[in-house]
Amino acid sequence: MDLRFTPEENAFREEIRAFFRENLPEEVRRKIVAGKHFSKQELVDWTRALNRKGWAVPHWPEEWGGTGWDPVRQYIFLSEMQSHPAPPPLPFGVNMVAPVIYTFGSDEQKKRFLPRIANLDDWWCQGFSEPGSGSDLASLKTRAVREGDHYIVNGQKTWTTLGQYADWIFCLVRTDPAAKKQEGISFLLIDMTTPGITLRPIQTIDGGREVNEVFFDDVKVPVDNLVGQENKGWDYAKFLLGNERMNIARVGMTKERLRRVRELASLERVGDVPLIETPRFREKLAAVEIELKALEMTQLRVVAGERNREKGKPDPATSVLKIKGSELQQMTTELLMDVVGPYALPYVPEEDDDAPDLPNEPPIGPDYAAPMAPGYFNYRKVSIYGGSNEIQRQIIAKAILGL
Structure with missing residues (x-):
């Protein structure tokens, strides 16, 4: 298999780079490089710039943008x-609910939701995980009982990322409690303004509040918001998770992180020499770079195989990408912690009116050190969400190795 890019593909790459340079505000790019958070409005503005160019949803069918x-x-x-x-x-x-809608949804759902997703007119969140139903997602207990033209939903979801901004949530709900647990689940689209929905933030170990609990108390959801067939939601969830795992690899992001590691390691010194020139650090950096190159080659092989994949069928090789991609993301946060050393310890939230009394002294060490510890702790999650890495190993053993 020839994994080299053609001259036309390299020219396309340069076109993409030029658009990013000319259209992404430099302030936003610097925030991401520094490990800081961009705002909701900055993401909305960027998404709409991409949508005007026709690039907001490049992997969708052409008829939907x-x-x-x-x-x-x-x-x-x-x-x-x-x-x-x-x-x-x-x-x-863009990557989760939309492919489910355009693959399995009704024509009315496609017309109603897809254009608004592409332009970020609607902010979506994911309602899969529940207390007591983490990696064993099929054991979920949130119920949806049909009454006429509506489902009545009761239950709880947790770890709902960015739910505080959401207009809609897509949920897995149990519609047939008597069936085998994977066969009694349905896929519902729920308006977050519906009476009976309560959202409560969860503060995470890094000091952030990006995840939430969502409670459903007698929430009425139109039957028209059921995607596909009742009790077939597990099939749609597997399809969604296959797409998510492909994106979790984040080879480009890890490349950028390693560039940042090299930059900062050139500034920090050990005795009389820059950290990047010390043998032990160079050895650790090289080991990560080698594994990243192997992951990139694997992802290119999966990409090349996409042409022949049956529509709606996830590629089990995405589990390989998920495992190694998440591990490498965690490795890069560890390298950044190594670079700044004890300067990563002090951390003052950027904007937090509810923070406890904080010392008046200025931060210790360089400005770039402050986000390192929060980033390290936050990225402990990437080996868990999208299906924990232990689950991915089981998928590989069964689907690829035939064990």
């Missing part, structure tokens, strides 16, 4: 977005 790019060009676009770096599209809409 897709570009018609082949998998290689889609890969190049995503890689350049991650390595520029630029804000990624809101994954819950």
Whole structure:
């Protein structure tokens, strides 16, 4: 298999880079490089700039705003977005619920939701995980009982990322409690303004509040918001998670992080020499770079195989990408912690009116050190969400190795 890019593909890469340079505000790019958070409005503005160009949803069918790019060009676009770096599209809409809608949804659902997702007119969040139903997602207990033209939903979801901004949530709900647990689940689209929905933030170990609990108390959801067939939601969830795992690899983002590691390691000194010139650090950095190159080659092989994959069928090789991609993201946060050393310890939230009394002394060490510890702790999650890495190993053993 020839994994080299053609001259036309390299020219396409340069076109993407030029657009990013000319259209992404430098302030937003610097925030991402520094490990800081961009605002909701900055993501909305960037998404709409991409949508005006016709690039907001390049992997979608052309009739719904897709570009018609082949998998290689889609890969190049995503890689350049991650390595520029630029804000990624809101994954819950663009990469998760939208492919489920345009693959399995009704024509009315496609017309209603897809254009608004592409332009980020609607902010979506994901309602899968529940207390007591983490990696064993099929054991979920949130119920949806049909009454006439509505479902009545009761239950709880947790770890709902960015739910505080959401207009809509897509949920897995149990519609047949008597069936085998994977066969009694349905896929519902729920308006977050519906009476009976309560959202409560969860503060995470890094000091952030990006995740939430969502409670449903007798929430009425129109039957028209059921995607596909009742009790077939598990099939749609597997399809969604296959797409998510492909994106979790984030090769371009890890490349950018390693560039940042090299930059900062050139500034920090050990005795009389820069850290990057010390043998032990160079050895650790080289080991990560080698593994990243292997992951990139694996992802290119998966991309090349996309042309022949049956529609709606996830590629089990995405589990390999998920495992190694998440591990490498965690490795880069560890390298950044190594670079700044004890200067990563002091951390003052950027904007937090509810923070406890904080010392009056200025931060210790360079400005770039402050986000390192929060980033390290936050990225402990990437080996868990999208299906924990232990679950991915089981998928590989069964689907690829035949064990």
